[in-house]
Amino acid sequence: MAPLAPPVAAVRLAVRRALAGLPGAGPVLVACSGGADSLALAAATAFVAPRLGRRAGLVTVDHGLQPGSAERAEGVARWAAESGLDPVEVVPVTVAGRPGGPEAAAREARYAALVAAARRHDAAGVLLGHTRDDQAETVLLALARGAGPRGLSGMPPRRELDGVPLLRPLLDVSRDDTREACAALGLTPWADPHNVDPAYARSRVRADLLPALVEALGPGVVGNLARTARLLAADTAALDDLAAAALTEVRAAEGGLSVDGLAALPAAVRTRVLHAWARELGAPPAALSHRHVAALDALVTDWHGQGPAHLPGGLPVRRQAGRLTT
Numbered sequence: 001m002a003p004l005a006p007p008v009a010a011v012r013l014a015v016r017r018a019l020a021g022l023p024g025a026g027p028v029l030v031a032c033s034g035g036a037d038s039l040a041l042a043a044a045t046a047f048v049a050p051r052l053g054r055r056a057g058l059v060t061v062d063h064g065l066q067p068g069s070a071e072r073a074e075g076v077a078r079w080a081a082e083s084g085l086d087p088v089e090v091v092p093v094t095v096a097g098r099p100g101g102p103e104a105a106a107r108e109a110r111y112a113a114l115v116a117a118a119r120r121h122d123a124a125g126v127l128l129g130h131t132r133d134d135q136a137e138t139v140l141l142a143l144a145r146g147a148g149p150r151g152l153s154g155m156p157p158r159r160e161l162d163g164v165p166l167l168r169p170l171l172d173v174s175r176d177d178t179r180e181a182c183a184a185l186g187l188t189p190w191a192d193p194h195n196v197d198p199a200y201a202r203s204r205v206r207a208d209l210l211p212a213l214v215e216a217l218g219p220g221v222v223g224n225l226a227r228t229a230r231l232l233a234a235d236t237a238a239l240d241d242l243a244a245a246a247l248t249e250v251r252a253a254e255g256g257l258s259v260d261g262l263a264a265l266p267a268a269v270r271t272r273v274l275h276a277w278a279r280e281l282g283a284p285p286a287a288l289s290h291r292h293v294a295a296l297d298a299l300v301t302d303w304h305g306q307g308p309a310h311l312p313g314g315l316p317v318r319r320q321a322g323r324l325t326t
């Protein structure tokens, strides 16, 4: 028997770790574009899941944005069925008419389709193929836009979307490994033209910035950026817990939040309390920026009788009688 290629072993080990101890008896569904990352993920899952007593299926979403996209999706589905994955679904989605740019609209449609498929099959989770390189790119993009620790935490290995667990088993596996795993298994991945389109900031980071960093600082830089994300994710989770407890503490009996209670908190906790409270008041999370939180914070720490801070959606928050209220 030929020895197992190390990249194949690396991807399988990552999948095994993600599936071991996963709650729920249902199948896992691999979200597969046919690209190298999710194809390597699907192949590894087809191998590992049955050995852990778990069914594994595959969903491929057809965004209908490129000529030949339906054929690509059918090709992925055919390969998946031959590989023993079950259930296998091609889900066509309509991207036009959704809010945001075309990329954001496609992502939203894709995740909605993945969650719906997971519900249909009572799945224990959906597996996504993001790699360590994707994580490094995410951290660099977050740094460049001045994100705080939450943005720099990158993509979590596990989160829930509308009650469906989304897992990213490959966050510690390199893209070179997923490509080499596909090659070793004789799989031909689909090359997404978007990934090399310089119109997208992520493509430019992938094609130019990350290779330049590796050239200047050495190959460890990709793993180091991913490690930064992990470290910050742990700190952010701890601060979020502190903030949740502090929010309860600073609630005023008459409604709103106590200014004295807020002023006594460390800034990192206070701004999180204000952020969580603004969401509770109905500010849409996507529109809630650091400027809104800074305006709320100024009512506490830079009070000079100023008018209300306006949250997205036009909601005014005032300081009155020692409280922040709406």
Ligand SMILES: Nc1ncnc2c1ncn2[C@@H]1O[C@H](COP(=O)(O)OP(=O)(O)OP(=O)(O)O)[C@@H](O)[C@H]1O
Residues within 6 Å of the ligand: 030, 031, 032, 033, 034, 035, 036, 037, 038, 039, 059, 060, 061, 062, 063, 110, 127, 128, 129, 130, 131, 134, 192, 195
């Ligand atoms: N059309 C699709 N159908 C199903 N899942 C998808 C689709 N496109 C992306 N995904 C999932 O989202 C993950 C991230 O996709 P994205 O296009 O951002 O990254 P990528 O690095 O190009 O991944 P891949 O090499 O697998 O295409 C993929 O690994 C896959 O799990």
